[in-house]
Amino acid sequence: MKKYSMLLLGILTLLLFWGCTSSEDEAKMIPSKYKNISNTYKGEDFQLSMNSSKDFYSPFLDEITFEMKHQGKGIVTFGTPFIVERYKDGEWYKVPFRGDYGFNSIGLTLNFNYNTYNQTVSMREYGLNFEKGVYRFVKDFDIEDSRKKFTLAAVFKVE
Known part of the structure; x- marks a missing residue:
C-alpha cells in the first residue's frame, strides 16, 4: 500500500x-509597448519595408530571416537588436528570450547603394520556442541627419 x-x-x-x-x-x-506597427515606413525621399522571408513556419523552426528593403535616396541606420512579440487574446505580448544572449553592437546603414539587408535569427541562440500562433519581429530605425525614429514589424505565423 x-x-x-x-x-x-x-x-x-x-x-x-x-x-x-x-x-x-x-x-x-x-504586454507590448507598441500597438499597431506597420511593416513599411514612407519618408520624404525613401521607403523602408521589413518582411519575413516566409509567411508561415513550422513550430520546429531553426531560424527566421527578415529582409529590410530600402527604396529611394534617404539614409536609414539601425542595429541588430530586435524584439519578438506574440499576438494573443487581442493583444501583443513581448516574448522573453531565455538564457544568456546578447546582440552584437553593429551599426548598419541602408541607402541607395546598399538597399537590402537580411537578418537571420537563430531560435537556439535566443532560446526561442514557438507555439502555434501569430508573431512579429520588431525593430527600431533612425533617419540619418535627423532626429526622426520609427519602428517596423514583420508579422509571421507558426502553424
Whole structure:
C-alpha cells in the first residue's frame, strides 16, 4: 500500500510541476509597448519595408530571416537588436528570450547603394520556442541627419 501511495504522490507532484511550467512562459509575457506597427515606413525621399522571408513556419523552426528593403535616396541606420512579440487574446505580448544572449553592437546603414539587408535569427541562440500562433519581429530605425525614429514589424505565423 505504501508503494502505491508513494507512486501516486510522485505522479501528482510531476503533474503539478508540469502544469506550473507550461504556463510559466505565458506568465512571463509582458504586454507590448507598441500597438499597431506597420511593416513599411514612407519618408520624404525613401521607403523602408521589413518582411519575413516566409509567411508561415513550422513550430520546429531553426531560424527566421527578415529582409529590410530600402527604396529611394534617404539614409536609414539601425542595429541588430530586435524584439519578438506574440499576438494573443487581442493583444501583443513581448516574448522573453531565455538564457544568456546578447546582440552584437553593429551599426548598419541602408541607402541607395546598399538597399537590402537580411537578418537571420537563430531560435537556439535566443532560446526561442514557438507555439502555434501569430508573431512579429520588431525593430527600431533612425533617419540619418535627423532626429526622426520609427519602428517596423514583420508579422509571421507558426502553424
